[in-house]
Amino acid sequence: MNYGKRIFLSIFWMLLGLTLMGCHLAGFMEEFWSSMGFALLVVGTLQVIRQIRYRTNEEYREKFDTEAKDERNRFIANKAWAWAGYWFVLIGGCATIVLKLLGREDLMMVASGGVCLMMLLYWGCWMYLRKKY
């Protein structure tokens, strides 16, 4: 994505955030949407600041590009996602058993559903990647 598109997207998030906050203040929406709007505004603003810094500061641009392309960083990022997935399934599995023992059927269903969804996603990704590589 080029600079123009990135800055356009960041401004879009800011405007969307402001709109959601405005709608809450006008009484059209619940507070949840206002909080989400605030989060979008913060993210959009930070992105704009980062894009401007990237454009104007050559040293930062060089450092940013190197970090983004660095193969060890990509390796670490992939590994971190894999670990996060393993831990999610393990914790979800344990939570399912504990919640069942405690008689919290509603929460147990949420935990077991999360684990099942994760396993389905893993299976889908594995099948896709097996064909791709």
Place this chain on the structure above:
Amino acid sequence: MKNRIEEIRKERGVRQEEFAKALGVSRQTISSLENGRYNPSILLAYKIARYFEMAIEDVFCFDEEV
């Protein structure tokens, strides 16, 4: 996989920052490679060997135990 990156780099008097910049990677990556904590991709291994004007097998030593 063991390597001689640190040894060769120091022999040639190249700083880690300079080496990292030439390869387009971060200084931390060079440090991890030298400490043996990270094994490079074949592409990076090739770039390293080419930077030193050496063959890949002269920089990296295959070790079955690792």
